[in-house]
Amino acid sequence: MWGKIDKPNFLKALIVVVIAFLLSMVGEFYFHEEKHFAFEKIPFFEGIFGILGALFLFIVVKIVGLLVSKKEEDYDRYYTS
Template sequence: MNNEQEKPDFFDKPDNIKKILRVFYAICILLVVADFIVHRHIYHSWENIPAFYAIYGFVGCVLLVLLAKVMRKLLMREEDYYDK
């Protein structure tokens, strides 16, 4: 057995997590700003809504999580399902 203390990983340090979150939020803000700058070829009128794709993606993720919760209730097996 190894009696040495394990070296903490990158994600074990709270400062590193804060840095990653700051970068993530900065990228999100830049993408929303780019939505106003980059010309898009609009096919439907609702695509003219500011930050439409960001809102669409967020709503899509929320709906997937809610659908997964419902599906879990339908598909969940007992803990000892394979032991029977």
């Protein structure tokens, strides 16, 4: 289902995620906002929530792609005479 992992692209994506997480940590120390809910007071909540949200969207897109995509043989019956 997932195939082989392309290591150079995986490492690039991992570096981007780590940099985004580090930037959110730095922003947490400089910008103090009013927290409305108790779970928002967890340190680095926004960064963790953002990464988990992105992973959730990635998994949903993969599942929808598997459900909606057609096999290559399905196109043959429309385009062959």
